[in-house]
Amino acid sequence: MEHRELVRQLEEVSIFESLSEKELSDLITRSQLMTYRKDDVIIFESQEGNSVYIILEGMVKICRTNEEYKEVILAILGEKEFFGEMSVLDGATRSADAVALSKVQVLRIDGKVFIEFIEKYPKLALALLRELVSRLRKTDSQIKSISLADAVGKVAAVIVRLANDVGRVRKGRVEIDNFASQQEIANYAATSRETISRVLTMFEREGLIERDMNKIIINNFEEFKQKFGE
Numbered sequence: 544m545e546h547r548e549l550v551r552q553l554e555e556v557s558i559f560e561s562l563s564e565k566e567l568s569d570l571i572t573r574s575q576l577m578t579y580r581k582d583d584v585i586i587f588e589s590q591e592g593n594s595v596y597i598i599l600e601g602m603v604k605i606c607r608t609n610e611e612y613k614e615v616i617l618a619i620l621g622e623k624e625f626f627g628e629m630s631v632l633d634g635a636t637r638s639a640d641a642v643a644l645s646k647v648q649v650l651r652i653d654g655k656v657f658i659e660f661i662e663k664y665p666k667l668a669l670a671l672l673r674e675l676v677s678r679l680r681k682t683d684s685q686i687k688s689i690s691l692a693d694a695v696g697k698v699a700a701v702i703v704r705l706a707n708d709v710g711r712v713r714k715g716r717v718e719i720d721n722f723a724s725q726q727e728i729a730n731y732a733a734t735s736r737e738t739i740s741r742v743l744t745m746f747e748r749e750g751l752i753e754r755d756m757n758k759i760i761i762n763n764f765e766e767f768k769q770k771f772g773e
Contacts, residue, residue: 592630
């Protein structure tokens, strides 16, 4: 990927909006471009965290293994989102795994460089705080949806969150490319793969969604959200 294209992509990352082209260029020259294949583990839970990762291409799941050795998905991140910042900020070990859901390209920023930029550019620090607060609100909403909703509501909540986070709006419809597997959606919604299959089939039969290989299309996103109280 060309340097200029990297700068353009970083300009669209929320926490870097206040940085100039020159400042972003400096950040890039001090960082590393890395590529991962589907199912590659990018970071491991409990390892030391010394880097922040900006997703340039693909999707990444943030997950943990519970006491029953089952995967629990905490978040699914897409292009222009970032992860790994928590350990860099507080010095603790990684709190979860980060696994590639597709081919993934990231910009790996050394933790010391990231802290240096935060200290040097206060608007970057403020943007980071805003993003962390936004994530906390999303997590609270997700917990409520999963704990209070029935099976249909849980699946709908996951679809809405994925649409908001990684979906693309086209002609009033929302398309989610590289849609996670049914087992991964089950891990995200805290339900079974069989339930996911049944609910997705029901949504498709009712005309709420369309499925095409690993893509899902929500035909009327606003109507979908209203129907399920999202």
